[in-house]
Amino acid sequence: MKRKHSIIFFVIGLALMLVGCSTAEEEATKDQADASEQEASESDDRIIVTTVALVEFMERLDLDLVGVPNTYKELPDRYADAEEVGYAMSPDLETILSLKPTEVMSVTALESDLEEEYGDSDIQTTYLDLESIDGMHQSILDIGERYDREEQAAEIVQEFEDKVSEIEEVVKDKDSPTVLILLGVPGSYLVGTENSYIGDLVKRSGGQNVVTGEDVDYLSSNTEYLYESDPDIILRAAHGMPDEVVEMFNEEFQENDIWKHFDAVQNDRVYDLEETLFGTTGNLAAVEALDELLKMLYPEEE
DSSP, X not given: OHHHHHHHHHHHHHHHHHHHHHHHHHHHHHHHHHHHHHHHHHHHOOEEEOSHHHHHHHHHTTOOOSEEOOOSSOOOGGGTTSEEOEETTEEOHHHHHHTOOSEEXXXXXXHHHHHXXXXXXXXXXXXXXXXXXXXXXXXXXXXXXXXXXXXXXXHHHHHHHHHHHHHHHHHTTSOOOEEEEEEEXXXXXXXXXXXXXXXXXXXXXXXXXXXXXXXXXXXXXXXXXXXXXXXXXXXEEEOSSHHHHHHHHHHHHHHSGGGGGSHHHHTTOEEEEOTTTSOSSOOTTHHHHHXXXXXXXXXXXX
């Protein structure tokens, strides 16, 4: 009888062991399948971005690209093999279509100009809001969520928030200087309101824009009106061809007599903003841009 029980227990134990091995093998196979499925899903993403700022975001988020914009700026080495797909405002649709993208990313500032063109070509397009810091951060977080990069996205946002908190502490007991922002393009210039991206940076750096209460980002210039605003500081931002724009600004300030009566000019508080730091839309240089603005707005803090 005891021998019979021993045989029964042995058989039951062997059966349980086999079941356990089978279950372990099934779980291992399932885990391997899940990993392969995730890898395949990631490799199936064929993303194209059409601005330099978006390229930089994607690198920080550790995402591959099949298409990048044409630009005179140096792009990350990671995207050396990506195809150039034209400029942000004039994309090469033929090239874009040939890359069979799963998503093309542009910016909301260009949506009205491009939505018909992209729509007619049946291209899946996402327009990201880089026109303000808050919009930029939300766009980064959205990309992070969509492509399983939440941690990297949150890190980018936190870096900026830490810098803003640091600046707020530095300037909390100081008077806010008034600031006039001029955006130059070859042949003309506009005035940046507090709604513009640079205006947003100025506000977060403790400055007070002389143009408030406007719904738009930029306005046509009126030197008589600007003189009456009497800014403490004038910031000149170059867009497009920066060297030509800086030269244009210099000629304007020398030849238009009204500028010499501005306190900012008399006090030598006119600053040309470096284009790589101060674009017209949000970019990863925002933290460094805040540091530079702090030096301009509060030189005593240097």
